[in-house]
Amino acid sequence: MTTWNEKKLREFDQKHVWHPCSQMQDYEAYPAIPIVRGEGVWLYTAGGRKILDAISSWWVNLLGHGHPEIKKQIVDQLNKLEHVIFANYTHEPAVRLSKYLTSLFSGKLTKVFFTDNGSSAVEAAIKMAFQYWINRGKPEKNRFAYVRGAYHGETLGALALGDLDLYKKMFQTLLHQSICIEGPDCYRCPWGLSRDRCDAECFTNTRMILEQHHRSLASVIIEPVLQAAAGMRMYSPIFLKKLRKACDELEIKLIADEIATGFGRTGKMMASDHVAMIPDLVTLSKGLTGGFLPLAAVLAKEEIFQAFYGPYTDLKAFMHSHSYTGNPLACRAACAVWELLQQEGFWPRIVGKGQLIADQVQDLNSHPQVGEIRSLGMVTAIELVADRQSRKSFDWKKRIGYRIYRTAEQNGVLLRNLGDIIYFFPPLVIEEPEIVFMTQTAKNAIFEILSQESS
Ligand SMILES: *Cc1c(COP(=O)(O)O)cnc(C)c1O
Numbered sequence: 490m491t492t493w494n495e496k497k498l499r500e501f502d503q504k505h506v507w508h509p510c511s512q513m514q515d516y517e518a519y520p521a522i523p524i525v526r527g528e529g530v531w532l533y534t535a536g537g538r539k540i541l542d543a544i545s546s547w548w549v550n551l552l553g554h555g556h557p558e559i560k561k562q563i564v565d566q567l568n569k570l571e572h573v574i575f576a577n578y579t580h581e582p583a584v585r586l587s588k589y590l591t592s593l594f595s596g597k598l599t600k601v602f603f604t605d606n607g608s609s610a611v612e613a614a615i616k617m618a619f620q621y622w623i624n625r626g627k628p629e630k631n632r633f634a635y636v637r638g639a640y641h642g643e644t645l646g647a648l649a650l651g652d653l654d655l656y657k658k659m660f661q662t663l664l665h666q667s668i669c670i671e672g673p674d675c676y677r678c679p680w681g682l683s684r685d686r687c688d689a690e691c692f693t694n695t696r697m698i699l700e701q702h703h704r705s706l707a708s709v710i711i712e713p714v715l716q717a718a719a720g721m722r723m724y725s726p727i728f729l730k731k732l733r734k735a736c737d738e739l740e741i742k743l744i745a746d747e748i749a750t751g752f753g754r755t756g757k758m759m760a761s762d763h764v765a766m767i768p769d770l771v772t773l774s775k776g777l778t779g780g781f782l783p784l785a786a787v788l789a790k791e792e793i794f795q796a797f798y799g800p801y802t803d804l805k806a807f808m809h810s811h812s813y814t815g816n817p818l819a820c821r822a823a824c825a826v827w828e829l830l831q832q833e834g835f836w837p838r839i840v841g842k843g844q845l846i847a848d849q850v851q852d853l854n855s856h857p858q859v860g861e862i863r864s865l866g867m868v869t870a871i872e873l874v875a876d877r878q879s880r881k882s883f884d885w886k887k888r889i890g891y892r893i894y895r896t897a898e899q900n901g902v903l904l905r906n907l908g909d910i911i912y913f914f915p916p917l918v919i920e921e922p923e924i925v926f927m928t929q930t931a932k933n934a935i936f937e938i939l940s941q942e943s944s
Pocket of ligand 1: 607749
């Protein structure tokens, strides 16, 4: 294969590629940037620039680009077996990974079902919860609930359990009927409380809706502690604790979607660990393979698995599959990531780095258009508002966040905004000088764009 230069890449990209989650007309002003190499937190462009990946390439990259140990294990696996059908066949990377993953959640989730991306894991978890109640003789429990601000992916089943109009509204008529319950909205808390000191008083409303509908509810799905796509919203883990208790009392299965939050992002291995919450089903993806290869998994409690277990002729089996289920290369990458995460000294360093990121942006707090700066583990978000007092958002058509993203990018930091929320979600291996560069560049871009607004 010959190497195409930057000009050629740009030309044919513009001609033939339809990029995800993009208004392609935006690419006239900002053509897609060809990346030729990655190392650590850095992406190297075909044009010879380097850009710091402050959002872990859509939250997948955990331990840096081109990590030598992960690369080595994938290459070793490539020399043995690239893929094999996963029905009736198995292989060491998948078995070893299953053993590792079932040690999470105090060992209470004993079974692993593989899929190949986050949305497909959510689909599998939804179908499991649905069929579970049929197999248990309660087919009337066939609906799902999600919380305000939820995001669980964009395939139709998962999209029905999301609450973000940007992705959902267009497709509303295609979606299965589900129930949106009040969730924690801490920046604009209707109770006027603060997430660090509250007792998740807002759960009162959540509980009421669950009580009202529990007879028809199969399951509730939630992103533990951090609602990432909603704008890095963070809430008290007490909410989760109360949700777990309510689900137990009302016979509702609880799905924790740890796709974005898993593997150290929030400062704990899993976000559910903040309250030692044990869900019935868990979805994992993104950081699972360190961002090297697509892979996802659903972890299930033994009791759920048992509801599907029996003679073939009972027709209770879970008849769900994806062609690339349990891909050996991806599983091997995930094993390598797991082993790296077990290394001593890793976790204390994350706490220090997360704190440094938060500290670096604290001076923004006095800015009249900075509504809130929130931090959890390695995630820090800055919510920009038109008016700090009323917490009123900017007119979305101004695209404030987007302009900040583009400005910072010119200066060497990739910060893809979520509306008017600018956030840091870097690979966990980011070093201190890189943190300083990342936050300083972001602040400069924020000041620059906001000053254009006020003048
Ligand atoms: C990204 C994400 C998904 C979807 O994963 P994909 O691999 O993009 O399909 C689902 N849930 C959460 C919480 C996510 O952040």
